[in-house]
Amino acid sequence: MKRLPLRHSYAAVLGWLLWLLVVPTVALAQGATTITGVVTDAKTREKLPFVSVSVPQAAIGTNTDQDGHYTLQVPAQYTSVVYTYLGYRSVTKTFEAGTPQTINVALATSSAQLGEVVIKGSKPPRYKNKDNPAVALIRQVIANKPQNRPESYDYVEYEKYEKMTFSFSNLSEKFKNRKVFKNYQFLFKKQDSTAAGGVNILPIYIEEKLAKEYYRKNPETRRAVELGNKQVEFDKHFIDNEGLSAYFNRMYQDIDIYANNVSLLGNQLLSPIADNAPTFYQFYISDTLRQHVPQLIELSFFPRNKGDMLFAGKLYVTLDGHYAVQQAHLSVDKRINLNFVKSLDANLEFAENPDRRYHLSKTFLGIDFGVTEKGSGFYGERTVSFQDYRVNQPAPASVYDGPARVALTDSTSRQSAAFLEQNRPDSLSQVEQSIYKNVDTLQTIKSFQRTLKIASFLLSGYTPLGPFDIGPANTFYSFNPVEGFRLRVGGRSTPELSKRFYVETYTAYGFKDEQWKYFLSGTYSLNGQSIYKFPQHLLRASFQRDTRIPGQELEFVQEDNFLLSFKRGVNNKYLYNDVYRLDYVHEFNNHFSYSLGFRKLQQSPAGGLYFRDSSADTPDLIGQLTTSEVSLGLRWAPREAFYQGKTYRSPIINKYPIFTARAARGFKGLLDGEYSYTNLSLNGTKRFYLSQLGHADVAVEGGYVVGQVPFPLLDIHRANQTYSYQLYSYNLMNFLEFASDHYASLFIDQNFNGFFFNKLPVIKHLKLRETASLKLLYGGIREENNPYSHPELYQFLQDASGRPVSFALGRTPYVEASVGIANIFKLFRVDIVKRFTYLNNPNVAEWGLRGRFKVDF
Known part of the structure; x- marks a missing residue:
């Protein structure tokens, strides 16, 4: 099953929002x-x-x-x-x-x-940490963080209520009175002109959640049990409500000011009370609240460099010996390197515990988004309140067992909405109450339905046709040297057809090779829920007849994607594949999963690819290679979270690693299998957050093939001959250039998030971001798999002049690195790539320029 990656889900949801922004942006805030x-x-x-x-x-x-x-x-x-x-x-x-x-x-x-005359120079004194009472105070706050965090208690539990609204903002009267909105005037009746910095807003989305959360220090356990949930629901054929909710909640995460870094909009901003905060912030004592009990000191803070990913605002600190934060007001400078953010405001309030320490009682986060500073946009705010706070009162042991989050089931969703109505700690305003009704009315208007249908197709690539989705659109047309022009049409069933049985299919035709290709799969859900939901428990059978470039196992995109049709150099080495598969997948709530599979694969060379041995005086061309194998896959992704959609599921990248292992055993004689072998592989990926230096995505991979096999059954390393930059492929390696029966690789992709550019005059206003990458590959072929030593094995490929174009790696690793600029027009990343080794191989490019479409905040 192919899963949509995080970057695609970000682009899809953000693209949907930006598409809706196109019309409002033309109207200024009159x-x-x-x-x-x-x-x-x-x-x-x-x-x-x-x-x-x-x-x-x-x-x-x-x-x-x-x-x-x-x-x-x-x-x-x-x-x-x-x-x-x-x-x-x-x-x-x-x-x-x-x-x-x-x-x-x-x-x-x-x-x-x-009464006091103070003479000062024309310039303010230079800011210093030394002998600065504000810095001395913030160091006391930092030193007392361990005792003021909730994790300082052995047990903590509370009820948590979340409310999030999302609105059009900065709408002018001229915009609202346009003819196209003639049928939508009921939406404009109730507006809050004091929110979002004093601009008009039009609420269109609201979501509420009520949950009971538990924390145990030893062994450390966090668990949330949902009690109630209610949200606006758009037409499920056009908008994925679950995916929309997940995306909004990812944007508006909880703010933990006691953590060194605060996650916000997929980025990390250094907390003003981080361990190294005095290095990056300037602090001032701006007031003393003597009438407050306990007495509070107001600390104002600003970034030393205005373009860094830092907050500005005020802290209210207790002077009772605990040095706890009693309130916090956070905002960001407009020059900060965040995309589409016009303003951001966060307020945190803390309530006193019996032991005179403080716990978080209420938070507010409001963000105003827009393409331009003065144009229309979107405004979202999230309010979270905590009540029934209990410390060091353990719940029964059974409460801490089970999954980290117990979600409501479909059967209890209606009851949960009613429960939330009765137990909501804060009443909704009149404007908020109207959102549910207004959106229901809005969806009965045919022009709005047409707009959603067009937007959904343009952004997701699929269009609904009853209980089926037709697409994806980017594969309808493509081309390659073997098939020439290629047309394809396909689709998949949705849960509206069945929640247990799913079908996916396509058919394609190449006008040059004049052959049909097709794919058909049927999946049965063994746990009665959608196969796209976590945890999966399913059985799938499939058959595919199609072309493929050897070594190109593209997990998240189709090889017949139109944008991948454009390739550099000689790229005519293809395979015709007939693939019969049977797969069993079982995921567990602790995010461990295993899969069992059987695959029969028939590979036939096409184009410039050939299978040939040299065991005879006249080498024979081999028309087909058949293998039959069983496989076992293991995967562990601790604390993994997903954007959970109706017909897709994509993981949210976080700081936790993901480990995968796979073992495949080929059997000679089983269903015409020609070789016996074992292919082992291990993979580990992790994102390292480096605070002000951005983040680094690191992947380590290794593999080993046991047995004597021809080169198509070795590990053919992932090359890239397109002009797009691929994170986990070798962008200056040619297709089929290297194969190994044992290898180890390292991928590092560093994103600095503008740390250096933000400090350069003129350039800092462009909000560009620096990137750098390094890719190392060690590998080789043992003597038993060397075709030059064993004529009965398939020969390595040669070009028309008889020069080898496929190789085994020697003692020198393959090395490739790049530096790049991201966030160009907030949409593109461009890398200059250099290849350092094996430069004497035929048709090798030492330098290359590669681009990548990437939308981030």
Whole structure:
């Protein structure tokens, strides 16, 4: 079964959102006034950081940055802004609504401070950590982190309520009154003009969850039991509601300020109380809340470098000896290297435990997305509240057993919605209550259904036809040297046909070789749930007759993908394959799985590929190679999470490793099998998060073939002759160039997330990101499998001039490396690739330029 990878699910969901953005973006926010300016000291002319700029009547506001700059979107009905700063007199400025304005303000010190004259230079003193009371305080917070984290208790349990809404934002009156929205006016009746920085928003999605969560320190166990779940549901034929929910929840993760790095939008931002925070942040004591019990210190913080992946905001720290964070307000600078993010605000509140330590009681995360700064976009916010918090009161031992998350089943989903209605800790606002009804009404409008159908087809490649999906569209047309122009049509059944039995099929025709190719598979779910849902337990039988490039085991994309039709150099070595398969897959809740399989494979050379031995004076051409093998596969992916869709499942990349092992045994004489052999392989992958240096994806792989076999049954290493950059292929290796009966490989792909570019003048505004990769391959062929020593084995390939074009690796490894620039126009990655070894092989390119489509935040 082919699974959609994380990058494809990101691109699919993000693409759907961006597609919907195309129309709104053309309308500017005429319903709000954009105010910008600089706040300075009236005497010294120094720029003042952290000044509060607000519209009290609308309950909105912002703070000046480290250079005294600010930007605020003010709703059309308001015409005044208030500027307040500790130790300075408040100032109110009025303006004309509807027109962007620049208002610079000079604040005078309050009368309480006029008794003291302080003479300062024109420039503020250089910031230093040494002898800085704010840094001394934050070091106390860091030192006390272990005792203030929930993990400091032996047992913790609580109820967790999550509410997430998603909305169109920054919609102008002109946009709303267009003829195309004539039937949608009911959606615009209720809007919140004070949210998302004071712009108009139109809620279109809401999701609520209620769960009971448990933590045990020894042995460490985390478990969540879902109690209630309710969300807006779009037409399941066009939008995958489960996948949409998973994607939104991935974007809006829990914020753990006590962790060194905070995961956000697939990136990691250094926490302001990380162990090395004073190296990257500037801290200031901006206020003392003496009336609060216990007394609190307000700490303001900013990144030292404004383009780094860091927060800005305020911390409120207790002075009772625990140095715990009682509140936190986080935001990011607009210059940070995050895509499509116009603004981000997060608020964390902590409640006091009986032992005077604090636990997280409520969090808020709001993110405003848009292609342009002033255009329309999307605004999402997630609120999480914690109640019935209990510490060091162990639950029965049985509670900690079982899967990490106990999800609601289809049979209990309706009851869970009713339970959530009755036990919701926070009531919904009038706007939020209307979302469920409005979306149901929206889907009855035919024009909206047509829009969804077109968008779904363009982005997923599939279009529904009753209980079947037809596609994928990118394989309808392709070409290659053997088949010439190739047309293909296919599809798959959906759970609407059956939740136990699934069918997938396609047929294709090559106009050059004038041959039909086809595929048919039937899968039976042994646990009664969709075969795309975790955990899988299924039995599948399939037959495929098609072409293939030897060594190209593309797991996530089809070889007849149109974009892969464009290849460099000589690429006419193909196989006609007849593949009969029977597979059994069983996954367990602990993310261990095994698979048993049987495969009969008939390989026939085509194009420039040939099978020939040299055992006779006149070498014979061999028309077909037949093998019959059984296999055992093992996989362990601890704490793996998925984007769980209706007809796909793709893993979410996290910090935990994934290990796979496979053993295949070929039997001579079984169903015409010609060789006996054993093929063993091991693989391990892991993403290493490196904080400010981004992340590195690392893969280690090895294999060993036992027995004497011809070269098509050896491990033919994954080469790439397309112009796309492939992460786990050798991008300057030619097809069929190297084969091994034993090998070990290392892949490293480092993404720096703009760490260096963000510090370069001019370039930092482009928000480019640096990449680097290294690929090493050690391998070889034992003497028993050397065709030059054993004439009865198939010869290595030669070109028309008699030069060998297939080789065994020697003592020198194959080495390839690249450096690249990613996030070009927020869509592309381009790498310059260099090959370091085996440069004397025929038709070798030492340098290459490769590109890759990649959408990230």
